[in-house]
Amino acid sequence: MSSYAERAVAAVEERNPHEPEFLQAVREVYTSIEPVLREKPVYESEQILERIAEPERVIMFRVPWVDDAGGVHVNRGFRVQMNSAIGPYKGGLRFHPSVYLGLLKFLAFEQVFKNSLTTLPIGGAKGGSNFDPKGRSDAEVRRFCQSFMAGLYSHIGQFTDVPAGDIGVGTREIGYLFGQYKRLTNEFSGALTGKGFGWGGSLIRPEATGYGAVYFAEEMLGTRGDGVEGKTCLVSGSGNVAQYTVEKLNQLGAKTLTMSDSSGFVFDPDGIDAEKLAFVMELKNVRRARIAAYADKYPRAIYTPSSGGDANPLWAVPGDLAFPSATQNEIGGKDAANLIGNRVIAVTEGANMPTTPDGIELFRSADVLFGPAKAANAGGVTVSALEMVQDSMRVQWERGEVDERLRNIMRNIHSSVRDAAERYGHSGDYLVGANIAGFVKVADAMLDEAVV
Numbered sequence: 001m002s003s004y005a006e007r008a009v010a011a012v013e014e015r016n017p018h019e020p021e022f023l024q025a026v027r028e029v030y031t032s033i034e035p036v037l038r039e040k041p042v043y044e045s046e047q048i049l050e051r052i053a054e055p056e057r058v059i060m061f062r063v064p065w066v067d068d069a070g071g072v073h074v075n076r077g078f079r080v081q082m083n084s085a086i087g088p089y090k091g092g093l094r095f096h097p098s099v100y101l102g103l104l105k106f107l108a109f110e111q112v113f114k115n116s117l118t119t120l121p122i123g124g125a126k127g128g129s130n131f132d133p134k135g136r137s138d139a140e141v142r143r144f145c146q147s148f149m150a151g152l153y154s155h156i157g158q159f160t161d162v163p164a165g166d167i168g169v170g171t172r173e174i175g176y177l178f179g180q181y182k183r184l185t186n187e188f189s190g191a192l193t194g195k196g197f198g199w200g201g202s203l204i205r206p207e208a209t210g211y212g213a214v215y216f217a218e219e220m221l222g223t224r225g226d227g228v229e230g231k232t233c234l235v236s237g238s239g240n241v242a243q244y245t246v247e248k249l250n251q252l253g254a255k256t257l258t259m260s261d262s263s264g265f266v267f268d269p270d271g272i273d274a275e276k277l278a279f280v281m282e283l284k285n286v287r288r289a290r291i292a293a294y295a296d297k298y299p300r301a302i303y304t305p306s307s308g309g310d311a312n313p314l315w316a317v318p319g320d321l322a323f324p325s326a327t328q329n330e331i332g333g334k335d336a337a338n339l340i341g342n343r344v345i346a347v348t349e350g351a352n353m354p355t356t357p358d359g360i361e362l363f364r365s366a367d368v369l370f371g372p373a374k375a376a377n378a379g380g381v382t383v384s385a386l387e388m389v390q391d392s393m394r395v396q397w398e399r400g401e402v403d404e405r406l407r408n409i410m411r412n413i414h415s416s417v418r419d420a421a422e423r424y425g426h427s428g429d430y431l432v433g434a435n436i437a438g439f440v441k442v443a444d445a446m447l448d449e450a451v452v
Helices: 003-015 020-032 034-039 048-052 101-117 138-155 171-185 208-222 240-251 274-286 292-297 333-341 357-365 379-393 399-423 430-448
Strands: 057-066 072-083 089-095 124-129 161-164 232-235 255-261 264-267 302-305 321-323 346-348 369-371
Touching: 003 020, 003 034, 003 048, 020 101, 020 357, 020 430, 034 430, 048 430, 057 138, 072 089, 072 101, 072 138, 072 161, 089 101, 089 171, 089 379, 101 124, 101 379, 101 399, 101 430, 124 138, 124 161, 138 171, 161 379, 208 240, 208 321, 208 346, 208 369, 208 379, 208 399, 232 240, 240 255, 240 274, 240 321, 264 292, 274 292, 292 302, 333 357, 357 369, 369 430, 379 399, 399 430
Parallel strands: 089 124, 089 161, 232 255, 232 321, 321 346, 346 369
Antiparallel strands: 057 072, 072 124, 255 264, 264 302
16 A cells, blocks of 8 residues: 555554454555555545545434333444535445444445445445344334434434435335434425335335346446356345345346355255245245245255355355355455356455455456445445435336436446546456545545535
């Protein structure tokens, strides 16, 4: 790294010593943008790296709620408003036991550059709680969401901060949160996205992250005269992103072999077709059961429980394309080596930062097409921003129009990332290109707006 980037990383590490995900994200970006820092010394004189790694605002609050038996519980609520240089804060809410401030700072930091790449005027944020909705009744989740929004509502709004869903926060939770926001503010506005279609939501929003990841993979493969059709694909996860990644792969003529959850993964040599995917959706979205039930339903499928080792056997299954769509750091060095050994062509990140630094370096050295999350999984926030547009205009676009806008924006993201990499001497390196293209737009806006 340049001496400036090194000093900036060291300062971030000193201030945030117990936040490994955040430090990993900062180091990745600052390492990638060296060519820009050399070209524009004003970034150093104006302390852009120091400022961009520090949240503009962090809100933390208690969330007390009562379970069905009358027991009182207290969780923590967070909102990290990272950067608003190019627009109102935008980013999801995550309800999961792993949530803590450092994790949300990492997600918010990544969100800043991802949102910048969409070409839409939105800043970056992230929030959530260490509440676990699994195993809770609808009434318990409703009471928790209402208490959470009571702590958050005064800090968000359509021109300030527009949260969306994330892990543990789907249409049900967004409905409870929006209803409470409306009650507390006495207004119906686009203060959250991911709403139901009948009350301000957008078509394609549930599908957007998965669809967008496949569109990005198609663009990458197109640079080598190839495409998704006919490819065998490995998908991790079985939530929203994974489900709609599989759906779009099926539509484009590919065959998905794997899906997973925290208990393990299934390998189906016949492929997870539309009928089988419908079963997975019912299994995960309605029954909220484990992926192991897939192998009970389809006997040719093989279920492998999680072993807790330093390599995930899912990534040892031979396949042409990989779509890590579960969680951060799920592909390590050994996993990357297994994929490369099985001649994977492209890795497209559907989750946020699912590949460790050593895994990324192996993919890059092996000339595997690597679509980093801040570019490849930008489809979700893209359609969230399109939902904001529809809310402001008081219109709802047809499914085909939203999907076409999503596809065009993913195509534009690919072009801007590829062009940035080529301009700064890293042709074909999507990681460097995404970090540079996302950073420059935000940094230049910060310069224009002075020190605030």
